[in-house]
Amino acid sequence: MSKLFRYSLFLFVLVGLPFMALPVLPNALALPTPAAISAVFTALYLAVLTAVVRCTRLWPYQGWAPAVLAVLWGAGTSYALVSVSAPSIIDLAAYTGATTTAASWGGAYPEEIAKATGVVFILLAFKQLNRPWHGFVIGMLVGLGFESFENLLYGIVMAPIHPSSDVMGVLQIWGARVFLGPFLHIAFTGLAGWGIGWALFAVGRGLAWRLAHALGWFAVAFACHFGWNILGDDLVLLIGSKIVTGIVLYASFIYVWVAAFKAAKPQNELYTAVSQLPTVGQTVRAR
Numbered sequence: 001m002s003k004l005f006r007y008s009l010f011l012f013v014l015v016g017l018p019f020m021a022l023p024v025l026p027n028a029l030a031l032p033t034p035a036a037i038s039a040v041f042t043a044l045y046l047a048v049l050t051a052v053v054r055c056t057r058l059w060p061y062q063g064w065a066p067a068v069l070a071v072l073w074g075a076g077t078s079y080a081l082v083s084v085s086a087p088s089i090i091d092l093a094a095y096t097g098a099t100t101t102a103a104s105w106g107g108a109y110p111e112e113i114a115k116a117t118g119v120v121f122i123l124l125a126f127k128q129l130n131r132p133w134h135g136f137v138i139g140m141l142v143g144l145g146f147e148s149f150e151n152l153l154y155g156i157v158m159a160p161i162h163p164s165s166d167v168m169g170v171l172q173i174w175g176a177r178v179f180l181g182p183f184l185h186i187a188f189t190g191l192a193g194w195g196i197g198w199a200l201f202a203v204g205r206g207l208a209w210r211l212a213h214a215l216g217w218f219a220v221a222f223a224c225h226f227g228w229n230i231l232g233d234d235l236v237l238l239i240g241s242k243i244v245t246g247i248v249l250y251a252s253f254i255y256v257w258v259a260a261f262k263a264a265k266p267q268n269e270l271y272t273a274v275s276q277l278p279t280v281g282q283t284v285r286a287r
Helices: 003-030 032-054 065-095 102-125 132-157 166-179 184-201 207-228 235-263 280-286
Strands: none
Touching: 003 032, 003 065, 003 102, 003 132, 032 065, 032 132, 032 166, 065 102, 065 132, 102 132, 102 184, 102 207, 132 166, 132 184, 132 235, 184 207, 184 235, 207 235
């Protein structure tokens, strides 16, 4: 545990809190019914998915501080970092003519960096986080925070898209985000966190291996986010990118979940040796 990382973590989370309120409150005042419905859905989404992870042996600690800070980093700090960087990145991509990938650059580039940075800070801030799969869990929680906040905000501001009912608009937005691409940010950041966890806590590995593992899994998360956000008028490209990205993302996530579960042995046993767990290359070959 590093006091420097813990104090910095608290500071970053505090700075991110106003960025959660600024976009939500004005829209909630203008659209109170969609705001209330979206808030209830957000609370349920957070509670159910956190409980799912909490009930597994992947959950690495007593107490809720790391989990709460992970969710707040995803919802607040990540959003703050993204909100000041994404617009210019999207504008630059559009200016260069890369309209098809403008949302990909504006999403994958700042968002995955912001979320992965939070994983690093949280893992280094708490001494009870000391196993490679802890990075996977913290990554999922950071992604859960980001995804929940996005769902909350979009559920409010996009409710009026329905021609006759704001309530139906909220239901449509939430339905699309939950069922037409479920748990995206949870999977993105979970994969990145898996690599970060091994980079920080693997036993008997050199610096080059650690960097390669962290950057390799981050690249998988980045590529999946990038591919999912591809837009345009070409339906083959639009639909095909979603299908290919979805296959890679969810196959990788399930593979890592199983590997993490196998590695998370009872506390009186050593975790599985590094050489027995999948690397990025092994995951690709397995698919």
